[in-house]
Every structure is written in structure tokens, then in C-alpha cells.
Amino acid sequence: GQNIDQPTEMTATEGAIVQINCTYQTSGFNGLFWYQQHAGEAPTFLSYNVLDGLEEKGRFSSFLSRSKGYSYLLLKELQMKDSASYLCAWAISGGYNKLIFGAGTRLAVHP
């Protein structure tokens, strides 16, 4: 099957750091995406990892370990506006490189 798992919900405090984990099936892998989605809106691109290691973009960083089928999204200096769902998506090789999305992690940031 095409499995991708991430926690359903997380809460964190404004100004803190939070790590959202994602595990995926390792066969036919062509990269790992993270998207942010606010309620009622379309997803917006955050990051793309295809090689092992950490990619940093301002307050957001994403890590990938291909051998372990594992990724995480790290959010620093949390702000209230970071309250959203974070979707991990695995790009499948072959065909049209479609994305398989995880169920999403709903992050609630509180004061």
C-alpha cells in the first residue's frame, strides 16, 4: 500500500519550537513535501526534500532520512498565525509523479 503517517493533532505555545513527524513507505520515492493549509483554504508549499538532511527556510526547516522513511517539519518562534494543518506528502516515482498526502497534523498555537 501507499502509507504515510503523521500525528493528528499537536498543541504548542507561542514563541516555542514544535516538530511534526512524518513516516512514509520507502518504495518508489521521489521526494517529500510539506504543505501548510489553513481551514477552508488550499495548501501552500513549505518545503521539498529529496536528499537526506536538513533544509532550512527562515522559521521553518524540514529534515529527511530516506533510509528510515522519515521526515520532520520544524517550526521555530511559533506565532499564532502558524495555527493550521500541516500536510506531509510523498512523491511517487513513475507515471506523473503524483503526491500521496498524509492525513495532516492540526497544530494549535496558544498564547
Next chain:
Amino acid sequence: GAVVSQHPSRVICKSGTSVKIECRSLDFQATTMFWYRQFPKQSLMLMATSNEGSKATYEQGVEKDKFLINHASLTLSTLTVTSAHPEDSSFYICSARPGNTYEQYFGPGTRLTVT
């Protein structure tokens, strides 16, 4: 750059009617577009992959005769929900991929309500 639009943003229709949703890439050519459906508090479920000039590829469990997809040009794909029923009420989102990149750019989504 890489802007994708969808029209309409919201639509309410009666059961048994058909609804067409348009997805356009505004500043790039997209040989491949994807159609997703998202129910409340759930993730995006890929319905089909749309390729310009060829038949769409549907995911398992998606009825191709009910969800008609036409990718007539490199900037436009349409999804027609035929004989809509209340259970088809959902948030429909398209995405487009420029050239041979892996990244997909999402449209703003269409909220369909079938009464």
C-alpha cells in the same frame, strides 16, 4: 509566479444536476494537473491526474463517468461532477505542475454543496 486559479470558488446546486469546475494555470504551462477532494478535517484525496491531450487517469474508487475531466489546453483543466448528490458535497482542489518539476501549485479550491 506559478499561480493557479479555480472557478467558481463556491457553488450550490440541486441534486441531479451537473457542475463544472475550471482550473487554470495563469502564468505557466501545465502538462499535468491533478484533482483532489477534501472532506472536513480530512486530508486531500487524489481523484485523478489530468494530462493535456489525453485521457485522465483516475484513482481507484473514483467513478470516471461521474467525474468527467477534460484537459483541453496547457493552461486549463475542467472537472464536471455529473448527476451530483449530497454526498458529493466537498472541497475540490486542483493543482498544476509546470514541466517536469515535482512541485505542484494549488488552486484556491471550490466548495461544492449539493442540496
